[in-house]
Every structure is written in C-alpha cells, then in structure tokens.
Amino acid sequence: MNNTFDNREGWIWMNGSFVPWKNATSHIINQGLHYASAVFEGERAYNGKIFKSKEHTDRLFKSAEILGINIPFSKEEINKAKDALLKKMNYLNCYVRPIVWRGSAQMGLATNNADIHVAIAVWDDWASYFKIEDRLEGLKLITSPWKRPSPETAPSNAKASGPYVICTMSKEYAEKKGYHDALMLDYRNYVAEGTGANIFFIKKNEIHTPIPDCFLNGITRQVVIGMVQNQGFNLVEKYILPNEIKNYDEAFLTGTAAEITPIKSIDDINYVTGKNTISYKLMNDFTDLVNSSL
Ligand SMILES: Cc1ncc(COP(=O)(O)O)c(C=O)c1O
Structure with missing residues (x-):
C-alpha cells in the first residue's frame, strides 16, 4: 500500500490555495468526519x-445548500480552482474530487459557529473505475439488502457523504459474495441504482431507467438520456419492479466514475453482453462524446 491516498506527491487546492498533497490534512475532531457534515463531487x-x-459545481453548491452549508467561495472561484489544479498536476485525463465539510470550530450537532472548508484533489489512477476486462465482459450484480431511503429520511438530491455509508455497505456485501457491485432497491422496493452509478435497461428499441425521486439524477445519466434519444431510442423513465428486470435484454450502469459499464447479470438473471450489443456500442459512443466535447 505505497500509493495510499494520503501519501502522494503533488498538490491539493484547499481553502483558497495550493498545499502539498501530504499536508492537506484536517484535525480528526471535526463535524465532517463525526456527523457526515460534508458534500462532495466526482x-x-x-x-x-x-x-x-x-x-x-452547480450540484456541489446545491448539495451544500440542502445541508445548510454556505460555501465560502463563488462558483467561478471553484471552477477556476479545478482548472488551475488540473494544470498544476499536469493531468489531461483524471478524476476530480471537490469536497466541502464542516470543520473543528464546534462539535455536537449545532452548526451556528461551524467553519466551512473546501478542498479539491485530482488523481489519475481511476482510468477505469471497474477493471477494463470487467467493463468489456459486463458486471455481475447482486441485489443489496440495503435500500435507498425516502427523500423524507435522507437528502437524496444532495451528493452528501452521509447516505454513502449505505452504498459502502452494499458494495461490501456484493464484493464479499464475489460480485462486482450491488443493485439497490428503494424504500418502496422499486429498482433504484447501483452503489455509485445509475442504471438503465434495454429491450429492443426501448431503454428504461428508474425515476430519480430518491437517488441522484446523475449528470452522466442525463447526458446518456440525451444521447440515446438522439439515436432514436424510446427512452422511458419509469418505476421498475425487481420482477420486471428479467424482461430486458441488456442492462448498464452510468456514472462519472463508471462512465457506461454493461451489466452481465443481476442475481440469477443474465443479460446479453459483448461487442454486438447496444450497451457496448453506447459505451463507445459515450467515450467519443466525452472526448469530443472540447
Ligand atoms: C450513488 C450514485 N448514484 C449515481 C451516480 C452518478 O452520478 P454522476 O453521473 O453525476 O456521476 C453516482 C456518482 O457520482 C453515485 O455515487
């Protein structure tokens, strides 16, 4: 473990300036760590x-607003900081992680005197979130016992750190059983999403995806919806029951980290994968799209 995330060379943008990667620390007594008073982006x-x-950046500010956090920078400053960091780290292709958290000025749940911190880090070793061979072959998913909570129970429109613990538990559940990822249902038992990505299903010219009313309406999800509509598919956002997913031919995940990743199976349901599938083509179309949007 010599390339752990706290032991790297380079720079992190933190609270308005660049600090050496290893010095970008925060005291362990802080509200972000103890009470998940934090929002982030990917x-x-x-x-x-x-x-x-x-x-x-808009979503980061929206997430912060939902948690009552007032980010002490403008959107323009954050956008500039991201670009400057990219240049300083000399990366062309990388993952970008802004995070905002309540610090150490006070403990307990009151936030009236909370100090707000903002940091941005970039790394280039998530070229593919899932292994490239798994992306080509398709992922094996298992249904998680953990559900996405109702929007009255968790800030589902915010990319907030708190609810991610459900995703971590689901991912661990899946990996311990030999699967790549978990399918999460929601509190009503509708199909929701993966642990860190949205989900789509294909049947001939129909592409269906769950309605994002208690989970993140991913930015990739929105891009992919536009892309498949442009290609003439009939895209339908609908509530999908677990016993309906066997009726589809193909399935895939979408997300910033996952990009488009085909799914080979969910529990004992198998989907078609490989070079002749729609999801494989969409995976490549998405790569072309992101690389041409300069
Ligand atoms: C739980 C969850 N759902 C969906 C997504 C997809 O969102 P996006 O496409 O904006 O990355 C992500 C990734 O950030 C996620 O963590």
Missing part, C-alpha cells in the same frame, strides 16, 4: 478539460 477530465465542470 468529475472527470478528458483531454485536459473537465466534462460538465459547471454542472458539477
């Missing part, structure tokens, strides 16, 4: 340009 740069950078 973005990707292709050919030196962050894909949908403004949209990600």
